[in-house]
Amino acid sequence: MNTSMIAASVTMGQLQRKLDTISHNMANTNTTGFKRREATFSDLLFQQVNNQSAVQYEGGRLTPNGLRVGTGAKIAQTALRLEQGPLVTTDRELDFAITENNLFFQIETLENGNPVERLTRDGTFYLTEDKNNPAQLTIVTSNGDFVLDRAGNRINLPSHFQSISLSGEGQLLVTLNDGTVQNVGEFALTRVLKPQLLDAISDNLYRLPDIAALGLAVGDVLENVAVGTRVTQGFLEGSNVDIGREMNELVMTQRHYQFNSRAVSMSDEMSGLVNGLRR
Known part of the structure; x- marks a missing residue:
């Protein structure tokens, strides 16, 4: 296999990954709190061949000597983009939207039977009966995970x-049947200072890797903030996917894929011509 075929085939595999990313974004256009991802590319290793040994013949040359032959391109990063999504009015008491970037609700979910804390931008909440106290209700997500307050409860x-x-001030106030008002707590809001460390568990649920293993302290990555006016009731945050932009990226990526596919075909045709030569 010649070098042109290697470079084109390698790049085609990476372009397929970008197509998968774009497709995932478009499929979640209507997912509450979804944050799009964006693939960026970088060159793979290349070698420089056919270097000119006679420097006197290279007078006035501005480009590097010789010919640079690469091996294609690869996806350098699939970056998470946390731009604010549009606010959608629902007028539902248990719908809440975060109105600042890089902020997340803290929730408690079960993994392998153990409670763990996770992050989400989806403020579609519900009420479920407290198994330990039938006279109380607990706020949960649409998946049944528990929403936490600033104390982690x-x-x-x-x-x-x-x-x-x-x-x-960001306090959750409950009006009881007798007219009294009770403060039941405040949502736990976390600002993620290094959002590219987030791992997506599902469409709008995230977790952080082992921070200590990365040589970082918790304060380098997370910051707890007060709710204040950063959360609004009766709204949900829509996906930040721009379908027009994604369609443009889809067409451009398909065209790049076609060009590389044509390069493979041309290399194959040239190999056939060479093999068909007779002395």
Whole structure:
């Protein structure tokens, strides 16, 4: 296999990965709190051949001597883009939208039977009965994971309530049947200072790798912040995928794939011509 065929075939495999990324973005256009990913490329190793040994014949040359022969391109990074998505009005008491970049709700989920903390931008919350206290309800996500407060505890509220509201200071206030108002806590908001470390577990659920193994402290990656006006009630954050932009990227990537496919065909044709030569 000649060098042109190697470079084209390697690049085609990497372009397929970019097509997969674009397809994943487009499939989640309507996923609440979804954050798009963007693939970037870098050159693979190359070698320089046919160097000119007679320097006197290279007078006035501005480019490097010889010919650089590469082995294609690879995806350097599939970067997570955390731009704010559009706010969608729902007028539902248990729908909450974060209005700043790099902020996430903290939730508690079970993995292998053990509770672990995860991050999400999806503020579609529900109520479920507390198994340990039937007179209380607990706020959970659409997957049944528990929403945490700033102290790292689950957010509970009395079952006999009329309404839930979010104060201007970010406190969750519950109006009971007798008209009294009870403060049940404040959402735990985390600012991720190094968002490219986040691993996507599902469409809008993230986790961090072992920070200590990376030589980082928790404070280098995470910062707990007060809710304040950073969360609004009765709204949900839509996906930040721009379908027009993704369609443009899809067409461009398909064209690049076609060009490299044609390069493989041309290399094959040239090899056939060479093999068909007779002395």
